[in-house]
Amino acid sequence: MPFPEHLQHLIQNDQPLAQLTWLGIGGPARYFAEPHSREQLIELVQAASKAEIPVRLLGSGSNVLVRESGFDGLVLSLAASSLxxxxxxxxxxxxxxxxxxxxxxxxxxxxxxxxxxxxxxxxxxxxxxxxxxxxxxxxxxxxxxxxxxxxxxxxxxxxxxxxxxxxxxxxxxxxxxxxxxxxxxxxxxxxxxxxxxxxxxxxxxxxxRPDGEPRLAQPFIDPDGFSADDLIQQSGMGGMRLGNASLTAGKPNYLLAHSGATSDDIVQLLARVREQVSSQSGIDLQLNLQIW
Ligand SMILES: Cc1cc2nc3c(=O)[nH]c(=O)nc-3n(C[C@H](O)[C@H](O)[C@H](O)COP(=O)(O)OP(=O)(O)OC[C@H]3O[C@@H](n4cnc5c(N)ncnc54)[C@H](O)[C@@H]3O)c2cc1C
Incomplete structure (x- = not known):
C-alpha cells in the first residue's frame, strides 16, 4: 500500500464511482478517499505523488463521465465539513x-x-x-x-x-x-x-432543466456567438437516442442516461452529435463534460 499507515483507514480500494456521479455510470477508482482535514489531504496527495499515482478530485460529479474501466489512480472527495x-x-x-x-x-x-x-x-x-x-x-x-x-x-x-x-x-x-x-x-x-x-x-x-430527470449532464459548451441547443436542434439531433443514452427533445444540450446506459453509449452519441452539427454548420462543438 503506497499510503502511510496512519492514513490507510481513509483509503477505499476499488471504490465504484458511478454512484458519485450524476450520470450514474462508470467503473471504480483504484483508490478513493474522503480526507477529514487539510493535513490529511496534503499527506494523501504527497504520498500519491511519491508513488507516481495520478490524483483527481471529484466534486458533486455533475460534469464527469466515468468510463467502465474506472480510474487507475487516487480519487479524492473534499466533501468533509472542514473542507x-x-x-x-x-x-x-x-x-x-x-x-x-x-x-x-x-x-x-x-x-x-x-x-x-x-x-x-x-x-x-x-x-x-x-x-x-x-x-x-x-x-x-x-x-x-x-x-x-x-x-x-x-x-x-x-x-x-x-x-x-x-x-x-x-x-x-x-x-x-x-x-x-x-x-x-x-x-x-x-x-x-x-x-x-x-x-x-x-x-x-x-x-x-428537464423535469424529473436525475441522471443528466450538459455535455457541450456554447460556441462563440451560438447556442449549442440551437445548433443541435437545427442538425436534427434533438431527442436522438443511441443505446440507452439520449438528448432531450426540447433542450438537446441535456444528455440523459437511461437505465442500462454505458459510457460507450454516451461517447458514441456525443461523437454523432459533433459530426452532424459540424456537417450542417461547420462548427465543431466542444465538450464541457469531462470524460475520465
Ligand atoms: C443539470 C445541469 C445543469 C448545469 N448547468 C450549468 C450552467 O448553467 N453553467 C455551467 O457553467 N455549468 C453547468 N453545468 C455543469 C456543472 O454543473 C459544472 O461544470 C460544475 O462546476 C461541476 O461541479 P462538480 O462539483 O459537480 O464537478 P465534478 O463533476 O465533480 O468535476 C468536474 C471537474 O472539476 C474537477 N474538480 C473538482 N473539484 C476540483 C477542485 N477542487 N480543484 C480542481 N478541479 C476540481 C474534477 O476533477 C473534474 O475534472 C450543469 C450541469 C448539470 C448536470
Whole structure:
C-alpha cells in the first residue's frame, strides 16, 4: 500500500464511482478517499505523488463521465465539513473548494453580499466551478474571484492572486491544479433584494432543466456567438437516442442516461452529435463534460 499507515483507514480500494456521479455510470477508482482535514489531504496527495499515482478530485460529479474501466489512480472527495467551509469578511467571501456552489451563493446573499446570484441552480462545488469557470445568464464566476488557493500535485500550496488568474468562457488557467479555496470579491447590498434576485435566477434555471430527470449532464459548451441547443436542434439531433443514452427533445444540450446506459453509449452519441452539427454548420462543438 503506497499510503502511510496512519492514513490507510481513509483509503477505499476499488471504490465504484458511478454512484458519485450524476450520470450514474462508470467503473471504480483504484483508490478513493474522503480526507477529514487539510493535513490529511496534503499527506494523501504527497504520498500519491511519491508513488507516481495520478490524483483527481471529484466534486458533486455533475460534469464527469466515468468510463467502465474506472480510474487507475487516487480519487479524492473534499466533501468533509472542514473542507467545505464558507466564511465572510467585509465584502469578501471565502469558500473551501468542497463547499457546494449553492451554499456559497445563499451564504453570500444572507450576509448582504451580491454578485453570485446569477449562478443559482448550477450544480456542483466551488472548486470545480472556478476550475471550469461556470457561467449562466451572461456572467461567469471568474470575474468575481479575488484569489485562489491551490495545491500542486507534490503537495505544495500557494495562493494565486487575481492578477495571475485567467478566465475565459468555461476555461481557466487552473486546470491541473487542485483548488483548495476561493475568495470572491462581492458587493454589499440589501439581503432582501438579493434574495429576490436569487429566487428569480433559481426559478429560471429550474425551468430550463428537464423535469424529473436525475441522471443528466450538459455535455457541450456554447460556441462563440451560438447556442449549442440551437445548433443541435437545427442538425436534427434533438431527442436522438443511441443505446440507452439520449438528448432531450426540447433542450438537446441535456444528455440523459437511461437505465442500462454505458459510457460507450454516451461517447458514441456525443461523437454523432459533433459530426452532424459540424456537417450542417461547420462548427465543431466542444465538450464541457469531462470524460475520465
Ligand atoms: C443539470 C445541469 C445543469 C448545469 N448547468 C450549468 C450552467 O448553467 N453553467 C455551467 O457553467 N455549468 C453547468 N453545468 C455543469 C456543472 O454543473 C459544472 O461544470 C460544475 O462546476 C461541476 O461541479 P462538480 O462539483 O459537480 O464537478 P465534478 O463533476 O465533480 O468535476 C468536474 C471537474 O472539476 C474537477 N474538480 C473538482 N473539484 C476540483 C477542485 N477542487 N480543484 C480542481 N478541479 C476540481 C474534477 O476533477 C473534474 O475534472 C450543469 C450541469 C448539470 C448536470
Amino acid at each position: 467545505s467551509t464558507v466564511s465572510v469578511a467585509e465584502n469578501q467571501l471565502t469558500a473551501a473548494a468542497g463547499a457546494k456552489l449553492s451554499h456559497a451563493i445563499t451564504h453570500a446573499v444572507g450576509e448582504g453580499l451580491g454578485g453570485l446570484e446569477h449562478l443559482a441552480g448550477i450544480p456542483g462545488t466551488v472548486g470545480a466551478a472556478v476550475s471550469g469557470n461556470v457561467s449562466a445568464a451572461g456572467g461567469d464566476i471568474g470575474s468575481l474571484v479575488e484569489q485562489v488557493e491551490v495545491m500542486e500535485t507534490d503537495g505544495t500550496i500557494r495562493v494565486i492572486p487575481k492578477e495571475d488568474l485567467q478566465f475565459s468562457y468555461r476555461k481557466s488557467n487552473l486546470s491541473g491544479l487542485l483548488i483548495l479555496s476561493v475568495t470572491f470579491a462581492l458587493e454589499k447590498n440589501d439581503a432582501i433584494k438579493l434574495t429576490k434576485r436569487l429566487q428569480k435566477f433559481w426559478i429560471v434555471a429550474q425551468n430550463q
